[in-house]
Amino acid sequence: MNSSKVFICGAGPGDPGLISLKGYKLLSKCDVVLYDRLVSKKLVDKIPSTIKKIYVGRESGKATSTHQSRTNKLMLTYARKGKSVLRLKGGDPLVFGRGGEEAEYLRKHGIQFEIIPGISSAIAAPAYAGIPLTHRDYSSSVAFITGHENEMKNHLDVNLKALASAVDTIVVLMGVERIKEIVQGLRAGGMKGSTRVAIVEKGTMKDQRVILGNLDTILKKAVRYEVTSPAVIVVGRVVSLSEHLTWLSQNGKV
Numbered sequence: 001m002n003s004s005k006v007f008i009c010g011a012g013p014g015d016p017g018l019i020s021l022k023g024y025k026l027l028s029k030c031d032v033v034l035y036d037r038l039v040s041k042k043l044v045d046k047i048p049s050t051i052k053k054i055y056v057g058r059e060s061g062k063a064t065s066t067h068q069s070r071t072n073k074l075m076l077t078y079a080r081k082g083k084s085v086l087r088l089k090g091g092d093p094l095v096f097g098r099g100g101e102e103a104e105y106l107r108k109h110g111i112q113f114e115i116i117p118g119i120s121s122a123i124a125a126p127a128y129a130g131i132p133l134t135h136r137d138y139s140s141s142v143a144f145i146t147g148h149e150n151e152m153k154n155h156l157d158v159n160l161k162a163l164a165s166a167v168d169t170i171v172v173l174m175g176v177e178r179i180k181e182i183v184q185g186l187r188a189g190g191m192k193g194s195t196r197v198a199i200v201e202k203g204t205m206k207d208q209r210v211i212l213g214n215l216d217t218i219l220k221k222a223v224r225y226e227v228t229s230p231a232v233i234v235v236g237r238v239v240s241l242s243e244h245l246t247w248l249s250q251n252g253k254v
């Protein structure tokens with residue numbers, strides 16, 4: 001392709017069919033693919049063997065900063081060699097995906113880039129669990145929040161107390177490990193214990209699981225069903241619609 005450009009591209013949330021057509025075409029057109037841990041293996045397998053593919057996901061036990069600087073350097077090195085680089089990230093690159101930081105880095109070094117949005121797990125996991133994030137009768141506002149702001153901080157940056165009374169639906173990414181703190185924060189902000197909560201684990205994937213409960217019960221359920229990452233947590237009245245709108249045949253519903 002030889003265009004000396006980096007495509008910061010979303011791969012979608014897991015189901016390989018959820019990548020954009022633009023992203024899909026690049027899988028077999030670019031010179032190098034740098035991909036993350038949450039990118040569907042089926043998509044990675046679609047990359048022809050003539051194209052260099054490099055895994056740049058985080059290795060457990062190593063700091064995020066180490067793998068981020070390696071990724072940045074790889075983008076720069078290949079772009080400077082005149083290569084087109086597909087920087088493939090899970091979900092959408094700009095939704096808790098550091099795509100903004102990578103774009104800043106490329107701009108600073110004078111490298112051309114394009115941003116190709118992806119379907120974020122923040123909307124896809126609820127959709128595959130039959131949960132509409134907005135609904136004329138139940139929800140006029142949605143907030144996307146992270147449960148894990150920064151490795152260096154050991155507290156949540158999000159003002160849960162304020163959010164509890166300000167928005168109808170809250171979607172938490174990277175929240176599994178902080179679920180206790182999240183529930184406590186929302187309760188402290190005045191949310192009722194009966195407020196509905198869903199955890200969608202491995203959303204849009206073959207082994208997706210949906211755990212339904214409320215603010216009073218969800219902690220126990222998360223432990224009982226051994227919920228693991230990746231999962232999104234959805235809080236709000238819209239969760240109750242899941243019971244009527246489930247459409248994905250799944251054994252994992254609990």
Ligand code: SAH
Nearest residue numbers: 091092097120121173174202203230231232
């Ligand atoms: N940019 C990504 C989010 C990266 S942060 C996006 O737009 O989806 C990583 C977090 O995303 C995970 O901790 C989890 O909360 C969420 N996540 C990613 N893929 C997921 C999936 N298939 N199902 C549920 N949650 C997912």
